[in-house]
Amino acid sequence: MTSTTSTATTPSSAEPLVHSNGGVLTITVSTAAAGTSLADDALAGGAQALREVARGQREAGAILLVGAGANFCAGGNVRAFAAAEDRPTYLRGLADNFHAMVAALYEADRPVVAAVKGWAAGAGMSLVLHADVAIGGESTRMRPAYRGIGLTPDGGMTWTLPRAVGAARARNIILTDRVISASEAADWGLLSEVVADDDVDAVARAAAEKIAAGPWQADQGARRLLSAAPDHSLVEHLALEAQSIALRSGAPEGREGVDAFIGKRKPDWAASR
Structure with missing residues (x-):
């Protein structure tokens, strides 16, 4: 890189x-x-x-x-x-x-x-x-x-x-x-x-x-949800949000963010990419 x-x-x-x-x-x-x-x-x-x-x-x-x-x-x-x-x-x-x-x-x-x-x-x-x-x-x-x-x-x-x-x-x-x-x-x-x-x-x-300096993949996911919102009903969009948050929870950034919160420390986003 x-x-x-x-x-x-x-x-x-x-x-x-x-x-x-x-x-x-x-x-x-x-x-x-x-x-x-x-x-x-x-x-x-x-x-x-x-x-x-x-x-x-x-x-x-x-x-x-x-x-x-x-x-x-x-x-x-x-x-x-x-x-x-x-x-x-x-x-x-x-x-x-x-x-x-x-x-x-x-x-x-x-x-x-x-x-x-x-x-x-x-x-x-x-x-x-x-x-x-x-x-x-x-x-x-x-x-x-x-x-x-x-x-x-x-x-x-x-x-x-x-x-x-x-x-x-x-x-x-x-x-x-x-x-x-x-x-x-x-x-x-x-x-x-x-x-x-x-x-x-x-x-x-x-x-x-x-x-x-933050979680790159989470930001990408949020932008995609925001971009997709006008083309879906609320119920359809809720399904997209549920799918996205579940996916992010299993990714390195999601695991690091949750573990850092529980451990009362600052997340190391760079290490989770």
């Missing part, structure tokens, strides 16, 4: 866009270059690293999505869109690469934390909607942004947003290109927590590290 691995670097600082440390896989989705637009290198490097997690080739207990500039991500690079000789072919390629990373996020099957500072617009907003824990700042703003340039959403926004805020509100947000404040995003469940602007990165990383 690799504890610290770089698969791409920022153009200005040579810092890794994708790296692992302490059980947290960090993906820098945007840089200060090109107005903090979505970093193409991060899409390819992030998807590769996430697939490695899914295949057991890279250890990770949590995924952390961050932006290296003033914003989490201001969307796609519109100047590059305009400069493309064949715009439809270019945009299709970008969308396919973006969607490959989104699919890899789900394939990795790990809790996703997002440090949502500044703007999360367009593709940036789409990414936030895939996070299990999204930490925003007091000045954080979210916006679909696609309508403003005559395009339609990608990154799964038309699938995730209605599930997060309801069909009527999602239609209103996308069709009016609404700017969503941090307080609204928190009230609607798009952000998990709002902190001081200067604390966003630190609080998000602390959340990712806390998750990564």
